[in-house]
Amino acid sequence: MTGEPVFVRLGPPPEEPGQFVVDGAPHSYPPQVRARLEVDAKEIISRYPNPRSAILPLLHLVQAEDSYLTPAGLQFCGEQLGLTGAEVAAVASFYTMFRRAPTGEYLVGVCTNTLCAIMGGDAVFDALVNHLGIRHDQTTPDGKITLQHIECNAACDYAPVVMVNWEFFDNQTPESARELVDALRSGTPPTPTRGAPLCPFRRASRILAGFPDPRPDQGQGGAGAATLAGLRIAQRQDMQAPPPPAAAAEEDKK
DSSP states (O other), rough: OOOOOOOOOOSTEEEEEEESSTTTOHHHHOHHHHHHHHHHHHHHHHTTTSSSGGHHHHHHHHHHHHHOHHHHHHHHHHHHHHHHHHHHHHHHHOOOTSSSSSOOSSEEEEOOOHHHHHIHHHHHHHHHHHHHHOOOTTOTTSSSEEEEEEEOOSOOOGGSOETTTTEEEEEEOHHHHHHHHHHHHHHOOOOOSSSSSOOHHHHHHHHTTTTOOOOOOOOOOSSOOOHHHHHHHHHHTTHHHHHHHHHHHHHHHO
């Protein structure tokens, strides 16, 4: 079999920052900010038998403060938990939800993983790059929108998917995505396809840290028709899952 060689890039995109240091990032917090964060951190840590288990919500807490993870935030988390900076950074760098650069009011993530990509995700991302004049991990001059590629968010049945501050906008097209970001920039954020109403990125990070979510439940939760399609077909055809091995063995004995 002959043909052109295929090269698969491994690891993070080359444009992704390699460390949690950018120009202007704070290396320490003012006393009043630190005192406020310590109160929140104490509440978070009290929820866990082992304080180290609080590292993820603490990272969301400092991300809510700065809009991304800064040397000040990483140091704060380490001091609260008795961890070294390397230990905190090792955890933070594993998860793509933790930002390494300043983030706008709305983090617009376009899924370009396999299924979303072939269903039009790449076209949606390219349309937003051209429309907004920014590229991956950049923010519009008005500070409203940060654009990024995102990995699969388990919404393949609604591909291609765009997420805004981790809320779903399903079955997107280049046209609908442009309308979405225009609405965000105009101050009239649309209602997500599923989930809670949109809130600013920093507030979303604070909610992820485990603090109360004041947003109303508008009845958008639960599985949709696309998610349940396979189940409905199985029910109509009276399809049953095979019994577990132990139950099958007992049946054979009879």
